[in-house]
Amino acid sequence: MANSKYEYVKSFEVEDEIMLPIIIVVHIDNRDFSRFSEVHEFVKPNDKRALELMNECAKAVLEQFPDIIFSYGFCDEYSFVFKKQTKFYHRRASKILSLIISYFSTIYVTKWKELFPQTEMRFPPSFQSRVISCASMEVLQSYLAWRQRDCHLSNQYNTCLWELIRNGKSETEAQEILKGTQKQEKNELLYQGFNINYKEQETIFRQGTCILKTEVQHIVKYKQDGSPVQRLRMKAIKVHSKNIASRSFWNDYLCLCRELGHFEEDANKIKPEYVKSFLHVSKLMPSTWIVIRIDGCHFHRFSDVHEFEKPNDARALNLMNSCAVSVLEEFKDIVFSYGVSDEYSFVLKKESQLYQRRSSEIVSAVVSLFSSMYTMKWKEFFPQKELKHPPYFDGRAVCYPTSEILLDYLAWRQVDCHINNQYNTCFWMLVKSGKSKSEAQNYLKGTQAQEKHELLTRLSGIIDYYNTLPLMFRQGSSVFWDKQEEEEIANQGKDAVGKCYKVVVDHCNIIEKSFWEAHPEILGEKFNGNFSSGSYGSLRRITCCDCKVSKLARSNNLSLPEQPATNFL
Ligand code: GTP
Numbered sequence: 001m002a003n004s005k006y007e008y009v010k011s012f013e014v015e016d017e018i019m020l021p022i023i024i025v026v027h028i029d030n031r032d033f034s035r036f037s038e039v040h041e042f043v044k045p046n047d048k049r050a051l052e053l054m055n056e057c058a059k060a061v062l063e064q065f066p067d068i069i070f071s072y073g074f075c076d077e078y079s080f081v082f083k084k085q086t087k088f089y090h091r092r093a094s095k096i097l098s099l100i101i102s103y104f105s106t107i108y109v110t111k112w113k114e115l116f117p118q119t120e121m122r123f124p125p126s127f128q129s130r131v132i133s134c135a136s137m138e139v140l141q142s143y144l145a146w147r148q149r150d151c152h153l154s155n156q157y158n159t160c161l162w163e164l165i166r167n168g169k170s171e172t173e174a175q176e177i178l179k180g181t182q183k184q185e186k187n188e189l190l191y192q193g194f195n196i197n198y199k200e201q202e203t204i205f206r207q208g209t210c211i212l213k214t215e216v217q218h219i220v221k222y223k224q225d226g227s228p229v230q231r232l233r234m235k236a237i238k239v240h241s242k243n244i245a246s247r248s249f250w251n252d253y254l255c256l257c258r259e260l261g262h263f264e265e266d267a268n269k270i271k272p273e274y275v276k277s278f279l280h281v282s283k284l285m286p287s288t289w290i291v292i293r294i295d296g297c298h299f300h301r302f303s304d305v306h307e308f309e310k311p312n313d314a315r316a317l318n319l320m321n322s323c324a325v326s327v328l329e330e331f332k333d334i335v336f337s338y339g340v341s342d343e344y345s346f347v348l349k350k351e352s353q354l355y356q357r358r359s360s361e362i363v364s365a366v367v368s369l370f371s372s373m374y375t376m377k378w379k380e381f382f383p384q385k386e387l388k389h390p391p392y393f394d395g396r397a398v399c400y401p402t403s404e405i406l407l408d409y410l411a412w413r414q415v416d417c418h419i420n421n422q423y424n425t426c427f428w429m430l431v432k433s434g435k436s437k438s439e440a441q442n443y444l445k446g447t448q449a450q451e452k453h454e455l456l457t458r459l460s461g462i463i464d465y466y467n468t469l470p471l472m473f474r475q476g477s478s479v480f481w482d483k484q485e486e487e488e489i490a491n492q493g494k495d496a497v498g499k500c501y502k503v504v505v506d507h508c509n510i511i512e513k514s515f516w517e518a519h520p521e522i523l524g525e526k527f528n529g530n531f532s533s534g535s536y537g538s539l540r541r542i543t544c545c546d547c548k549v550s551k552l553a554r555s556n557n558l559s560l561p562e563q564p565a566t567n568f569l
């Protein structure tokens, strides 16, 4: 990792380790399920294929992450329970919740065609996740009982609702009929009104689904005499149970008891104070810039498997940029983003109230959308390559109290980009010239920027070789809302009404203040005393803006940032 004077910004990152012996549960649900299910014409009230797709994703999650031992899901949600002693990503909450949601989102996209062969995925699925801390087995038991009770209640309600609608009632009439009804009344309505015995409905609808790890005998090889050699292996299996929080169900699975513990009694009542704790989510500090930084997980391996060009693969970087554009278009509070290699930083405006500033919701929504987009867009950028491994990302949220510190944060990332890129360019050129990887590493040990510069010129035979490399490699990518040119607006005719701004990808020097001076609307406030008071201070990045804003910017003759000095970083 590169060292620079900006490194101090790391001290704003907060610890979020979940201490032992707390049991970690990650709860996920679809961020916009009603729209997603509407657009993809899911059967109401339950679409079995959609549920099986969720189950397939959960199974893939259990297979990918050995420390997840149990999961339970229904409708558009799933809960994943980790082994009690897990050290997964050193028990850091944001790492855990983001990795799970990212992997789940990617698998949802990749498995879609298996479950919905006739239906095109029209927009990316996006999920949210949070960590539920269970202080004891009793709390975990209550959590599971609570989720299964919700499964039952919502399924019973929705079954009644859609039967009423199918039989001529409007949605509001149906809701009115069901208002205040008890379980028994709903069962009677179904039986007498529609000849449906609720208890005979499919178990997957009424009870939800558990995917859990259990030990099974596995044949590793056969001896010469033909007899099998068997070993115990952990396998994810799918089960349904009427009461997943009962002793009889839980205690039947040795793995669950060994890795988590027993249920001492049956859970008769779900304590409201426990439910309150399940719903608790911490919020990010008000009036601070929020940066969500995401980073590809094991991208070293991912880039090898997919034969990315070394040290920079323009297609891979452009794919990252394209996903960032989608994220900006979706979350209007993101005013700027900066990406390099397998990471991206998204800056939310200071006063953002996105998800009431609940950290896990913001992080997971951004990571999930980015991951879905990356998977969906893969073929666009790598038409000749199959996606061999699911790409997934981790994410974190960090608050920065002032614009100056925020800009130092971004400068830190850009310095890192430059230092890593210069090193990697040298490294791979040395390898290409015949050195082994360890020889190249030793050769570069302790070299300064100027020496690397000269080395590149010497090896390539091109003067100032480093600066002939594409700006995207040297400066990373900045994605932000920018004013459209007048010509562009004019060409769009009527369509341009209210669309003066668009998301652009640029490869510019964001360390130099000139960039921020030329784009005052990004931060929307004065910084470093560089701006005179007045209209600049009140300019805001807007998606659907009053045309006057862009005219105002132009009439003040804002010059474009100069091409950055070549070895500027
Ligand atoms: P974790 O993030 O800790 O999971 O590790 P990681 O393997 O993702 O490595 P890290 O995030 O530290 O660094 C990103 C890695 O992605 C680089 O070391 C490269 O191996 C790889 N990578 C990213 N972009 C490119 C590219 O354009 N070309 C190639 N060849 N590799 C790339």
Ligand code: MG
Pocket: 295, 296, 297, 298, 299, 300, 342
């Ligand atoms: Mg990485």
